[in-house]
Amino acid sequence: xxxxxxxxxxxxxxxxxxxxxxxxxxxxxxxxxxxxxxxxxxxxxxxxxxxxxxxxxxxxxxxxxxxxxxxxxxxxxxxxxxxxxxxxxxxxxxxxxxxxxxxxxxxxxxxxxxxxxxxxxxxxxxxxxxxxxxxxxxxxxxxxxxxxxxxxxxxxxxxxxxxxxxxxxxxxxxxxxxxxxxxxxxxxxxxxxxxxxxxxxxxxxxxxxxxxxxxxxxxxxxxxxxxxxxxxxxxxxxxxxxxxxxx
Amino acid sequence: xxxxxxxxxxxxxxxxxxxxxxxxxxxxxxxxxxxxxxxxxxxxxxxxxxxxxxxxxxxxxxxxxxxxxxxxxxxxxxxxxxxxxxxxxxxxxxxxxxxxxxxxxxxxxxxxxxxxxxxxxxxxxxxxxxxxxxxxxxxxxxxxxxxxxxxxxxxxxxxxxxxxxxxxxxxxxxxxxxxxx
Ligand SMILES: [Zn+2]
Numbered sequence: 001x002x003x004x005x006x007x008x009x010x011x012x013x014x015x016x017x018x019x020x021x022x023x024x025x026x027x028x029x030x031x032x033x034x035x036x037x038x039x040x041x042x043x044x045x046x047x048x049x050x051x052x053x054x055x056x057x058x059x060x061x062x063x064x065x066x067x068x069x070x071x072x073x074x075x076x077x078x079x080x081x082x083x084x085x086x087x088x089x090x091x092x093x094x095x096x097x098x099x100x101x102x103x104x105x106x107x108x109x110x111x112x113x114x115x116x117x118x119x120x121x122x123x124x125x126x127x128x129x130x131x132x133x134x135x136x137x138x139x140x141x142x143x144x145x146x147x148x149x150x151x152x153x154x155x156x157x158x159x160x161x162x163x164x165x166x167x168x169x170x171x172x173x174x175x176x177x178x179x180x181x182x183x184x185x186x187x188x189x190x191x192x193x194x195x196x197x198x199x200x201x202x203x204x205x206x207x208x209x210x211x212x213x214x215x216x217x218x219x220x221x222x223x224x225x226x227x228x229x230x231x232x233x234x235x236x237x238x239x240x241x242x243x244x245x246x247x
Numbered sequence: 248x249x250x251x252x253x254x255x256x257x258x259x260x261x262x263x264x265x266x267x268x269x270x271x272x273x274x275x276x277x278x279x280x281x282x283x284x285x286x287x288x289x290x291x292x293x294x295x296x297x298x299x300x301x302x303x304x305x306x307x308x309x310x311x312x313x314x315x316x317x318x319x320x321x322x323x324x325x326x327x328x329x330x331x332x333x334x335x336x337x338x339x340x341x342x343x344x345x346x347x348x349x350x351x352x353x354x355x356x357x358x359x360x361x362x363x364x365x366x367x368x369x370x371x372x373x374x375x376x377x378x379x380x381x382x383x384x385x386x387x388x389x390x391x392x393x394x395x396x397x398x399x400x401x402x403x404x405x406x407x408x409x410x411x412x413x414x415x416x417x418x419x420x421x422x423x424x425x426x427x428x
Contacts, residue, residue: 006402009409013390037413044412047365047419048384050358055275059289060268063296070300071260168293 065171376411
């Protein structure tokens with residue numbers, strides 16, 4: 001029997017008949033090159049097995065969040081902000097509260113103490129028009145009643161107010177969270193509060209029901225500045241940022 | 248922890264996520280080994296799901312997994328074409344942090360290094376061999392499904408997988424010799 005590439009492949013994929021397989025088995029005992037081909041194939045396949053890894057934690061939530069955003073907007077309206085029925089963007093009052101990663105609870109508790117002991121008395125409903133445009137535009141994405149809250153495309157790049165930013169949507173414990181990142185620090189919204197505690201500059205603000213939390217890194221330091229917007233208590237956001245590995 | 252918040256999505260979104268999220272691991276692998284970067288891979292997966300959601304009403308009968316893989320592949324192709332026209336961005340630091348270390352840290356590190364080594368070797372294969380391997384071995388599809396996606400015969404797929412496996416083994420073995428392992 002002569003060496004035959006196709007026969008090796010058929011053998012490796014279990015596609016030879018019993019009779020053919022017996023003949024090939026005999027051949028393998030005697031033929032160095034076919035034996036080597038089979039061994040190499042198996043070694044390569046075994047190496048590949050290592051790459052059968054699960055998707056990163058949090059990706060399923062992020063997908064669900066973006067589908068959620070997309071589902072709140074009729075397909076015809078995509079990209080062209082328009083009219084939507086009232087019920088479509090009514091947010092569910094029911095929220096799943098689940099999985100608090102244990103390692104984050106202390107950080108969150110420490111933060112709550114700072115917030116309670118410090119300043120909680122900022123005015124909640126400031127005028128949106130006075131926010132810097134890059135902040136206002138991202139906030140609008142999480143506000144279904146505002147016209148341009150289009151479903152985000154994946155990792156969408158924007159240039160708002162002269163600042164290049166990437167915007168992504170995640171779902172955190174059932175709540176849609178919009179994250180903006182940039183290589184430049186974000187201007188702080190009006191009536192925002194600085195929160196201390198690290199070398200970077202962190203701030204918080206609220207906008208109606210929505211809360212914002214941002215951490216700025218100095219320009220050129222290599223780190224990314226970010227802020228996130230979500231319909232949840234502002235004190236939760238540092239924990240969420242840590243959960244999403246943003247800080 | 249998969250289906251968090253499904254209750255909030257409306258009917259069609261819920262049905263869509265229930266049908267498609269079980270294939271997330273596979274789509275992520277296909278995305279990762281075509282985009283070669285965690286961040287781009289995640290974006291590619293999200294884009295795949297958004298496209299699929301928009302087309303979900305017209306998806307009947309065929310395997311949902313193969314359907315998603317096809318969407319992902321088409322997006323990866325146009326994405327790589329778009330990127331090749333642009334200036335290449337500096338790679339972002341890989342900030343994927345391993346979750347809480349329940350298994351011994353050394354095991355995780357060694358497994359991670361091994362995976363990285365195989366990933367690099369896989370990336371060195373000719374495109375057609377790499378794709379055939381990703382779509383068959385990592386996406387768990389049949390040779391016939393992959394043949395449909397790549398527009399070639401089933402035998403061609405099997406032959407590319409075979410040559411890819413051998414070459415991969417060769418690359419890894421050569422590395423071992425180089426590093427005196
Ligand atoms: Zn032979």
